[in-house]
Amino acid sequence: MEYKIRKAAIGDLRIIQGLNEKLCIKEYKEFDNTIISNYSLTEEGKRGFEKCITSETSVTFVTENKRKIIGYITGGIKEAEDYRDIKYICDLGSMWVDEEYRGKGIGKEFFKKFEKWCKDKKVFRLQVTASTQNEKGINFYKREGFEDYDIVLEKDLN
Numbered sequence: 001m002e003y004k005i006r007k008a009a010i011g012d013l014r015i016i017q018g019l020n021e022k023l024c025i026k027e028y029k030e031f032d033n034t035i036i037s038n039y040s041l042t043e044e045g046k047r048g049f050e051k052c053i054t055s056e057t058s059v060t061f062v063t064e065n066k067r068k069i070i071g072y073i074t075g076g077i078k079e080a081e082d083y084r085d086i087k088y089i090c091d092l093g094s095m096w097v098d099e100e101y102r103g104k105g106i107g108k109e110f111f112k113k114f115e116k117w118c119k120d121k122k123v124f125r126l127q128v129t130a131s132t133q134n135e136k137g138i139n140f141y142k143r144e145g146f147e148d149y150d151i152v153l154e155k156d157l158n
Helices: 010-030 043-054 106-120 135-143
Strands: 004-007 058-065 068-079 088-097 126-128
Touching: 004 106, 010 043, 010 058, 010 068, 010 088, 043 058, 043 068, 058 106, 068 106, 088 106, 106 126
Parallel strands: 088 126
Antiparallel strands: 004 058, 058 068, 068 088
């Protein structure tokens, strides 16, 4: 299968929003029923993705197969917590590859592009958040060199 990864353009916004909606629906059904599945289609969600495409401190890459966008990765630079001895950290915001194209190395290539962007921005620490039940996602990130750092615990009071 041939595919091309490129930096996203503002004209890709609607497609990226649609792919993110698929991600949110999957997350809602399988891992977290507090996720707003159509968040990316809201005005706030749209503005967030616009920023990820156009800002100097954020980046979005897309993958195309025969000129059809089949996946994306987005992330950006944020200030590290006050108690850390680093100033900035890159946060991998979200990533999606359509199911029929998984297992072909696209996620790995996305990650390489994102990692290079981070290094080019002189930020040398990455973080990603994943639902604890998302074993496939967690295993992917661990294969890419991520290690457990924090664990966030929640309690539903209803």
